[in-house]
Amino acid sequence: MKINKICVLGLGYIGLPTASTFATHGISVVGVDVNPHVLSTLREGRIHIHEPGLRETVEAALRNGKLHVSETPEEADAFIIAVPTPFYEDRTGEYNGQKYKLADMRAVTSAAEAIVPYLRKGNLVVLESTSPPRTTVDLLAPILEKSALKAGKDFLLAYSPERVLPGQILRELVENARVIGGVTPESSAAGRDLYAAFVQGEIVQTDATTAEMVKLMENTYRDVNIAIANEFSRLAGHFRVDVWEAIRIANLHPRVKILNPGPGVGGHCISVDPWFLVEAAPELTRLIYAARRVNDDQPHVVFSLSRTALGSLRGRRIAALGLSYKPEVDDLRESPAVEVVRLLQNEGAIVKAVEPFKPEPNLEGITAVPTLESAVEDAEAVCLLVNHRSFVELKPDRLARLTPARILIDCVNGWPGEAWSQAGFKVFRLGVS
Ligand code: SAJ
Secondary structure (H helix, E strand, O other): OOOOEEEEEOOOOOHHHHHHHHHHOOOEEEEEOOOHHHHHHHHOOOOOOOOOOHHHHHHHHHHOOOEEEEOOOOOOOEEEEOOOOOEEEEEEEEEOOEEEEEEOOHHHHHHHHHHHHHOOOOOEEEEOOOOOOOHHHHHHHHHHHHHOOOEOOOEEEEEOOOOOOOOOHHHHHHHOOEEEEEOOHHHHHHHHHHHOOOOOOOEEEEEHHHHHHHHHHHHHHHHHHHHHHHHHHHHHHHHOOOHHHHHHHHOOOOOOOOOOOOOOOOOOOOOOHHHHHHHHOHHHOHHHHHHHHHHHHHHHHHHHHHHHHHOOOOOOEEEEEOOOOOOOOOOOOOOHHHHHHHHHHHOOOEEEEEOOOOOOOOOOOOEEOOOHHHHHOOOOEEEEOOOOHHHHOOOHHHHHHHOOOOEEEEOOOOOOOOHHHHOOOEEEEOOOO
């Protein structure tokens, strides 16, 4: 299939890199978003998210005239839906007395509805948003068929999950293997032709529901692996071993690869996607459910560690280092670090947080300061929540000069070794007692 023009719906963490990468590979792209702020920022030649290399790619795409943005879709050869699929904050399902979260598919539904008037015979529609199994056939196809065209017959329809790692999106977009699951083999083949414009990794063709499962399995596998690391960190405290050392040694086994414990699992992928499987089949997902609960409880483990370190938290001054959901990104969505700060504050602690990738995070009720220096200057304890490079590279004597605090709560093993205690700090490390 020859594709000259694409319409990308959703210009967020995935849609914008995808739209601009197609555009820098010579394809005309119209990027559509319902958020006027996103559109006005792009029209001014700026971007609304932090991702290494994205600004340069968007600038190049705008400069070569191949990318333009709009409130509404336009006719095109292919449509890509890359809108968020979060879960509902105010609704849950229940199975056997256990509550689970429910996928909010409203953005996918309205993106699909927006395409209907522009859909023509022979077009290709691809859903990239992470979605519960069968979304493409059961939710998307019926909406698109309101155009009076039949999916798989009059137009081509496929699911192709994005699998890129925030922080490395532009590289992984090109280099990773890509899965295309068509509702028909012709749809998969058309998807392959589309992404072949820039994908250098293998392009694997399968059916739509398998592709949806693949995506959810990948992130669920990672969630379960992190959950076991977090559970090990609790056991390590119980048996008085250093979990970081134990994991390092266990991972020397050729068939073992345990991930790292930490303050919990955040972001808009791994902490969300396993719920899509639980919602779809709660009676079959006990392990997945348990892993989600372990990871969601992890901020409470950090909270307990802080209690161990400081005793009563009332009126105690704590510097929280990092608010993003993981190192080197500015994304605060579902961030366990934010949750830890809230738990400490609820107990009466006075917390000053610093997030170098988002110096003004605008989080209600949280005091964020722009620099590390101002966060620690009058602290009694310093709590390392995110392994940002600038934090990890801090030397003990430098931190000792910046702060009167001599208590460190290290939740991410960012400050290992003896140097910290030698510099006069008392270190409380997650997974070490
Ligand atoms: N985390 C740990 N311990 C670890 C690794 C991660 O606690 O050993 C935490 C992080 O701090 C973070 C969360 O898990 O809070 C998730 O971070 P991540 O780097 O594991 O993953 P994401 O959510 O940034 O990106 C994932 C990736 N999926 C997999 O690696 C299987 C990415 O490839 C997907 O494209 C992305 O989800 C997505 O969009 O679904």
